Amino acid sequence: MTSTKQNWRSDEFDDDDMERSYSTQRTAIDLGLTILAFILLGVALLPLGLVIAFVIIRGGSRLNFDLFTGQIPAAGLEGGGIAPAIIGTLMVVGIAAAISIPFGVLAGIYLSEFSSGKIARWIRFFTNVLSGVPSIIMGLFAYGVVVLTTNTFSAFAGGFALAILMLPIVVRTTDESLQLVPPQVRWASTGVGASNFQTVLKIVLPAALGAILTGVTLAIARAAGETAPLIFTVLFSQFWPTGIWQPIPTLSVLVYNFAAVPYENQQELAWAASLILVLLILLTSISARIAARKSIY
Amino acid sequence: MPTHRKQQEEARDQHSVVDESEAVLRTENVKVTYGDTLALRDVSMDVPKNQVTALIGPSGCGKSTLLRCFNRLNDLIDGCKVEGKVFYRDKNLYSSKIDPVSVRRRIGMVFQKPNPFPKSIYDNITYGAKVNGFKGDMDELVEQSLQRAALWGEVKDKLKENGLSLSGGQQQRLCIARAIALKPEVVLMDEPCSSLDPVSTERVEDLIHELKEDYTIVIVTHNMHQATRVSDFTAFFNAEESDDGSRFGYLVEYDRTERVFEDPQEEATQKYVSGKFG
Ligand SMILES: Nc1ncnc2c1ncn2[C@@H]1O[C@H](COP(=O)(O)OP(=O)(O)O)[C@@H](O)[C@H]1O
Ligand SMILES: [Mg+2]
Numbered sequence: 394m395t396s397t398k399q400n401w402r403s404d405e406f407d408d409d410d411m412e413r414s415y416s417t418q419r420t421a422i423d424l425g426l427t428i429l430a431f432i433l434l435g436v437a438l439l440p441l442g443l444v445i446a447f448v449i450i451r452g453g454s455r456l457n458f459d460l461f462t463g464q465i466p467a468a469g470l471e472g473g474g475i476a477p478a479i480i481g482t483l484m485v486v487g488i489a490a491a492i493s494i495p496f497g498v499l500a501g502i503y504l505s506e507f508s509s510g511k512i513a514r515w516i517r518f519f520t521n522v523l524s525g526v527p528s529i530i531m532g533l534f535a536y537g538v539v540v541l542t543t544n545t546f547s548a549f550a551g552g553f554a555l556a557i558l559m560l561p562i563v564v565r566t567t568d569e570s571l572q573l574v575p576p577q578v579r580w581a582s583t584g585v586g587a588s589n590f591q592t593v594l595k596i597v598l599p600a601a602l603g604a605i606l607t608g609v610t611l612a613i614a615r616a617a618g619e620t621a622p623l624i625f626t627v628l629f630s631q632f633w634p635t636g637i638w639q640p641i642p643t644l645s646v647l648v649y650n651f652a653a654v655p656y657e658n659q660q661e662l663a664w665a666a667s668l669i670l671v672l673l674i675l676l677t678s679i680s681a682r683i684a685a686r687k688s689i690y
Numbered sequence: 691m692p693t694h695r696k697q698q699e700e701a702r703d704q705h706s707v708v709d710e711s712e713a714v715l716r717t718e719n720v721k722v723t724y725g726d727t728l729a730l731r732d733v734s735m736d737v738p739k740n741q742v743t744a745l746i747g748p749s750g751c752g753k754s755t756l757l758r759c760f761n762r763l764n765d766l767i768d769g770c771k772v773e774g775k776v777f778y779r780d781k782n783l784y785s786s787k788i789d790p791v792s793v794r795r796r797i798g799m800v801f802q803k804p805n806p807f808p809k810s811i812y813d814n815i816t817y818g819a820k821v822n823g824f825k826g827d828m829d830e831l832v833e834q835s836l837q838r839a840a841l842w843g844e845v846k847d848k849l850k851e852n853g854l855s856l857s858g859g860q861q862q863r864l865c866i867a868r869a870i871a872l873k874p875e876v877v878l879m880d881e882p883c884s885s886l887d888p889v890s891t892e893r894v895e896d897l898i899h900e901l902k903e904d905y906t907i908v909i910v911t912h913n914m915h916q917a918t919r920v921s922d923f924t925a926f927f928n929a930e931e932s933d934d935g936s937r938f939g940y941l942v943e944y945d946r947t948e949r950v951f952e953d954p955q956e957e958a959t960q961k962y963v964s965g966k967f968g
Contacts, residue, residue: 510768577805581865583766585818585872586795595817600808689808689854 445671452668455661460669465631465642468656475666477633478642481548482673484634485627485643486617488552493559494609500560501567501605506593517568524561531557532622540626548637551627555616562615566608570601573690603688610681614674620645644670707945708736708923714876714906715760715797720774722755722764728938729755733774735925735944737876742898742907744917744947747927747962752939753910754802756927757878759783760908761797762790778876795822798869800879804861806853806868811836811845814853814864815871822872831871839867840897859890866897870905877901879909883916895920914963917947924950926959 463474504513535554540546574597582592623646634641644666651663713736720733730752737743737760745753758764759776762783776783783793795818807814815832824831832849836842841863845856853864862882869877879898883891898907898920911917917924925944929937943950943959954960 575805577801577803578807580763580766580799581801581805581807581868582817584761584763584794584799584801585821585868586791587818587821588791591821595821596807596809 448664448668448671452661452664452666455665456668460662460665464633465647465662466658467631468654468659471658473658473662475642475644475647475662475669477631478644478647478666479669481627481634481641481643482617482645482670484548484637484641485551485555485623486613488549488637489555489559489616490609490613492552492556493563493612497560497563498567498605498609500564502571502593502598504564504568505571506589506597517565520561520564523557524565527621528554528558528619529621531555532624532626535622535626543638545638546626546628546640548627548634548639548641551623551643552637554622554626555619558619558622559612559616562612563609566612567601567605570604570608570688571597573604574600575690600689603684603686604690606684607681607688610677610684614677614681617677618645618670618674620649624649644673708738712736712738714739714779715908716775716777717756717759718775718777720756720759720772720776722752722759722773723771724767725769727936728932730939733941735941737906737908738923739906740902740904741922742902742909742920743923743925744921745908745910745925745927746912746914746917747939747942748929749912750937750939751927751929753927754880755939757799757880757908757910760876760878761794761799762788763794763799765790795872796874797876797878798872798874800862800865800869800877800882802881803885804858804865806856806861806864808852808854810850811853811856811864812849814868818868818872835867835871836864838870838901839863840893841867857890859886859893862886862890862894863897866894866901870901874905876906876908879907881910881912884912891916914951914965918951921947923947926950926954926956926962928958928962 459472460474460476461479462476463472465475465477466473500516504516508516531554534557535550539550539553543550578596578600579592582596583589587595623643627643627646628640629646629650630640630642632642647666648663648670651659651666654660715737717733717735720730721728722730733756745756747753755764758767759772760778760783764770764772772784778793778797781788783790807817809817812832815835816828819826819828819831833842833846836845841860844860845851845864853861856864862885866877866882883894886894895916898909901907909920911920923945924947926942927939928942929939932938943954943956945955950959951963954963
């Protein structure tokens with residue numbers, strides 16, 4: 394012990410008068426790395442800025458009242474809008490949400506609150522696998538299960554494909570949000586004589602609601618922009634959607650169909666639709682952030 | 691382990707410390723294991739009615755574990771197994787006929803870290819009443835409970851605010867109010883002041899003095915001054931290495947608080963209360 398004490402001297406460090414200096418090696422490296430980090434940040438943000446700027450410049454010219462009310466023009470015609478596609482996207486995403494949210498949230502509750510270790514581990518594993526499956530495979534699956542059995546391309550088939558896409562995200566965010574609620578709060582609830590079920594329903598779930606809502610909204614934003622699973626489930630149409638058992642127009646498929654055709658009017662609409670799609674996703678993401686601010690733990 | 695045996699024998703003799711008829715809670719050879727690890731063994735003690743009983747001892751000797759046996763909260767911990775008997779009046783809490791949920795209304799609990807529900811102050815009090823099917827006047831219950839917990843004056847104008855917005859000391863008194871709103875017979879407190887400042891601690895200790903008139907209180911504390919200030923009876927626990935090297939807790943001495951602190955019968959107690967270890 395005495396030997397360490399003897400070695401315990403401070404004169405082995407650089408002598409430093411504690412005043413700020415710009416010449417030492419340490420300060421120079423510090424400054425250099427800070428500048429480098431800034432540049433790299435700029436490079437990373439560049440694509441995002443460019444995409445948004447590009448979409449605004451190309452799509453902005455058609456951003457008018459007609460865009461939101463007009464019908465989708467046939468090839469070679471002038472004017473028109475993308476109203477049916479906006480409604481179509483909302484319909485498909487609505488169907489997807491209606492299917493995936495109840496199942497996903499319940500599965501998440503089961504995982505976090507009622508399952509035992511081993512089963513939960515396997516379910517979590519397969520949920521992760523599911524979220525890694527490429528979206529086109531979801532489309533293929535929906536095609537096989539819904540389109541072939543009902544003999545028609547339909548909004549429902551697309552919603553089903555997107556629902557499977559959203560499901561793992563909803564399950565995982567619910568599971569994770571519930572686990573954020575501290576065990577002490579559950580104990581407190583049990584301690585005043587609440588049953589397990591009451592504790593989950595009245596204490597844990599409300600406390601996690603903000604976080605769950607955030608996850609669900611992000612899942613919706615993700616699904617809204619998907620194209621691949623819709624191409625061979627919802628297909629496309631130029632007309633107003635009148636039901637869920639028929640092909641309908643959607644924003645993403647409209648972009649896919651119109652962006653590379655030789656008609657200028659349709660190309661412009663494709664850009665305008667891209668802009669709306671980006672705005673829609675931006676809006677959902679912002680509302681997700683607002684919901685997140687309400688979360689308690 | 692002959693010394694250990696001897697201590698057990700004596701601990702059992704100390705049954706007589708509390709008049710049998712006055713005991714509200716009684717344990718008989720309670721042994722608790724977490725998975726394969728023994729945490730606590732051979733605890734036999736009586737908790738007297740309308741008195742404050744303190745559980746003291748070094749960290750990890752199983753004070754919290756024993757406390758959780760009294761309202762079956764150990765049920766929530768995976769792998770926790772309780773053997774032996776825990777009587778509340780004449781009922782064995784661990785018999786299969788007992789519904790743990792109804793045990794917990796009668797035997798309330800205040801935790802180490804204040805843990806109000808993430809709900810309004812008002813709802814923090816009424817939640818337990820609602821899940822237990824309380825049919826009386828909620829407003830009255832809220833006011834009375836908060837008044838008993840010496841919190842009413844501070845919060846009466848903001849009952850709709852979230853319980854988490856209160857200070858630590860206020861949160862803990864809210865948790866006490868929440869526990870006594872259920873009109874329990876016993877209130878278990880697990881180091882209720884360990885995360886509070888001295889002023890809040892004093893308020894909570896005053897509160898414990900007042901509550902004693904109506905409730906039986908079991909309090910875990912690592913603060914020996916607190917034990918002498920608030921308790922009538924004191925149980926000293928210690929931990930010992932078992933053969934496989936893991937530590938388990940056991941009851942060393944149980945007596946009136948003055949006796950434990952002024953005239954302890956065991957050497958370990960003597961050392962602990964005089965601050966020589968732990
Ligand atoms: N939830 C738990 N899971 C596993 N072991 C536990 C758990 N809680 C406590 N223990 C073990 O039980 C022993 C007693 O712990 P505890 O009752 O918390 O002691 P104290 O409250 O006296 O500090 C310790 O060895 C601890 O590691
Ligand atoms: Mg403890």
